Amino acid sequence: MSAALEYEALTVESLPKRLSDVAALTSSVGPDSTFWQVQEVGDGNLNLVFVVSGPEGTVIVKQALPYVRLVGDSWPLPLYRAFYEYHALTRQAARAPGAVPEVLHFDESQALIVMEFLAPHVILRRKLIAGEQVAGLADFLGKFCAQTAFRGSELSMKSADKKADVALFAGNVEIPAITEGLVFTDPYFDAEMNNHTEGLDPVVAQLRGDVGLKVRVQQALQRFASNTQTMLHGDLHSGSIMSTQADSRVIDPEFVQYGPIGFDIGMLCANFLMAYFSQPAHRGDDLEAYQAWILSVITDTCAGFDAAFRALWKNERTGILYPASLFEYQGHDSAPACDAMLAEIWRDAWTFCGIEMHRRCLSLAHNADFEEIEDIPTRARLEARNLMMGAALVHQAETLSDVSMVCAMAQDFNRKDIL
Amino acid sequence: MSAALEYEALTVESLPKRLSDVAALTSSVGPDSTFWQVQEVGDGNLNLVFVVSGPEGTVIVKQALPYVRLVGDSWPLPLYRAFYEYHALTRQAARAPGAVPEVLHFDESQALIVMEFLAPHVILRRKLIAGEQVAGLADFLGKFCAQTAFRGSELSMKSADKKADVALFAGNVEIPAITEGLVFTDPYFDAEMNNHTEGLDPVVAQLRGDVGLKVRVQQALQRFASNTQTMLHGDLHSGSIMSTQADSRVIDPEFVQYGPIGFDIGMLCANFLMAYFSQPAHRGDDLEAYQAWILSVITDTCAGFDAAFRALWKNERTGILYPASLFEYQGHDSAPACDAMLAEIWRDAWTFCGIEMHRRCLSLAHNADFEEIEDIPTRARLEARNLMMGAALVHQAETLSDVSMVCAMAQDFNRKDIL
Numbered sequence A, B: 001m002s003a004a005l006e007y008e009a010l011t012v013e014s015l016p017k018r019l020s021d022v023a024a025l026t027s028s029v030g031p032d033s034t035f036w037q038v039q040e041v042g043d044g045n046l047n048l049v050f051v052v053s054g055p056e057g058t059v060i061v062k063q064a065l066p067y068v069r070l071v072g073d074s075w076p077l078p079l080y081r082a083f084y085e086y087h088a089l090t091r092q093a094a095r096a097p098g099a100v101p102e103v104l105h106f107d108e109s110q111a112l113i114v115m116e117f118l119a120p121h122v123i124l125r126r127k128l129i130a131g132e133q134v135a136g137l138a139d140f141l142g143k144f145c146a147q148t149a150f151r152g153s154e155l156s157m158k159s160a161d162k163k164a165d166v167a168l169f170a171g172n173v174e175i176p177a178i179t180e181g182l183v184f185t186d187p188y189f190d191a192e193m194n195n196h197t198e199g200l201d202p203v204v205a206q207l208r209g210d211v212g213l214k215v216r217v218q219q220a221l222q223r224f225a226s227n228t229q230t231m232l233h234g235d236l237h238s239g240s241i242m243s244t245q246a247d248s249r250v251i252d253p254e255f256v257q258y259g260p261i262g263f264d265i266g267m268l269c270a271n272f273l274m275a276y277f278s279q280p281a282h283r284g285d286d287l288e289a290y291q292a293w294i295l296s297v298i299t300d301t302c303a304g305f306d307a308a309f310r311a312l313w314k315n316e317r318t319g320i321l322y323p324a325s326l327f328e329y330q331g332h333d334s335a336p337a338c339d340a341m342l343a344e345i346w347r348d349a350w351t352f353c354g355i356e357m358h359r360r361c362l363s364l365a366h367n368a369d370f371e372e373i374e375d376i377p378t379r380a381r382l383e384a385r386n387l388m389m390g391a392a393l394v395h396q397a398e399t400l401s402d403v404s405m406v407c408a409m410a411q412d413f414n415r416k417d418i419l
Helices: A023-028 A069-074 A081-095 A124-130 A137-151 A159-169 A174-183 A201-208 A211-226 A262-281 A287-315 A335-362 A376-399 A403-414 B023-028 B069-074 B081-095 B124-130 B137-151 B159-169 B174-183 B201-208 B211-226 B262-281 B287-315 B335-362 B376-399 B403-414
Strands: A037-040 A047-054 A057-064 A103-107 A112-116 A230-232 A241-243 A248-250 A257-259 B037-040 B047-054 B057-064 B103-107 B112-116 B230-232 B241-243 B248-250 B257-259
Touching (some): A023 A112, A081 A159, A137 A262, A159 B174, A262 A335, A287 A403, A335 B211, B023 B103, B081 B103, B081 B137, B124 B262, B174 B211, B201 B335, B201 B376, B211 B257, B211 B376, B262 B287, B262 B335, B262 B403, B335 B376
Antiparallel strands (some): A047 A057, A230 A257, B037 B047, B057 B112
């Protein structure tokens, strides 16, 4: 397949012939493409995802679609996002070795990435709904967030490299615009594509009537849109993580942009909190134990982030920010500076966390954690807890000095009858 | 002169011949370049500036030099900064009509801009040292800062246009790097190019020993380097403003970058405060009256910024931030959001202000306001007041809710014997 060919979406039938001379496939799957087996497994909204298997192995072929699947071809999306996903994957691989699938091939004109097939990994959200634990999950995620955050920032990067990267990823316009709209704006007014569970009207009215909340959300939007602290994954939820019983990887960074450090870990914690609040509808006797495990994942992810960030601060602070010439070389401990930076990161994180908890129940793209609860009054009751905790997080973000306060808040809301 | 020619610095002698067929000159100065009179008037560190006069008028020809004049050719600087200056001037002209000199011609390969000659304007810093008042100055500057800030941000711009602009100006690497080093870092350690007035050692030691101060300064550096809120002038001091008795213009935006809104107005206020603190060495009987006038300029510039920003908020809020759908269309006043945003802008502004007051006495490029004070003990005494007020501003930035508090602080430090 020549790079000069016009874009054409692959199908299960056309893939073997069209990719028959791509070395990444012939060497990883098998030299004769007539022996390849192809399965389309995409469950996302933006892409085709094929599993291609053959005598020598299996790979993933991911191809961007020119529109959002969920709403059909009425919402076109640029194919260039595959270009940004490719560049994000290579940077994440360098900054957090082993954390993302290996890229085997990239074809810009076909918006196509061939990458490592992860097996027996499944989407973490499925495991959370099924009540399965993943060993080492928190450690992996805390480290991933800290390493990508630190090493993609001016704490570590050369200023010129960082600026060049900011310029590169600034071209990824339409995808972050989805976040700007669906996450930060739509939940707080009667937007056309919104939907929410029957029975939630009073809670929705309360959120939209809370001017202070909306101000804080828009301040967070300004930081998201303007504050290019580091390269974000941009969409780090339990559907962007694949796990086995004891191994995890992060996938799908097509929402990549330079943004505030607290964004990824905040979104991530939001998705664990939503898993937590949805559990009463999914579990039986093991409810309490499994909810406790989810809270322990949140606690340990945040502690892992904190520890990894502090270690990087100590060992890899080679950028223009907080130079040793101003601290260590003058006999001054730079720990107070690191403390202050982490305080700001957590302020941001808990704010983004609360906002994500809102949009997943009120805006377009809901979470399976709640969406698969068939009993509507139950779903509304659990979503109401989640929504009100989201508001509390946004309002109290500055004062949440420790993740234990967040977990205590979750336990408190988990007992509340809001509706 | 063809755009394909290699860069060559102009001289008074070579200019008429080399630019003889540039329409912007032949139409504005006169068709026959042998009648042009050329004078080099550059007093800055980075450029050649020629006044070219002829039978039909006068223009300015500004050409970037490939090194920093102040330190000779040992500090090379990329010529591409003329490209960014040109793009900054055109944006400033659109966002704050009439505030900057009109661009008549741009030649990228020669790093050369032909622009409107301002007469009888002189550099504002000269007027401040000479004790001259400029009518309408505060109103002009407050409005310039507010209009460029608001209209270059996502409060006004389309998200895609803003991102494209951020990407464009991210290429201006070495010039903002001067600010990152000279302004935010060098004053706080024993940097090679530093110098300070004899007698200031105890004050310098106190600043460098203040870990909390250095943390705040580095937080401000992070915002300067990462927070692309709006397009900044980037070097807005009294040497970048030209005035008559009643008219002012802003020049020299080659330090342009997208950065935090509070930066320009903070730097500007710092330069007025330095003019204020230096006055006892420059004035006689009119000292009190002239110092009071300077404080009134600070007060009115900030009030003008505030008023202009609020008017733009009300009338031109067409960007993604704080959309009317979340406020006005739901019957909610968005004024609390504007208040909160302005509070953050002023927090940033007073922090940047204090840092600028430090670097102009401790780092490489000092201000004539102090530098022209020949009596060293007097200079040290006045600079000490300025330095200590700078530290107070950085420490108290969050609590300075009104410019009157800053002016009162200045009056207080103006009476202090620090050395």
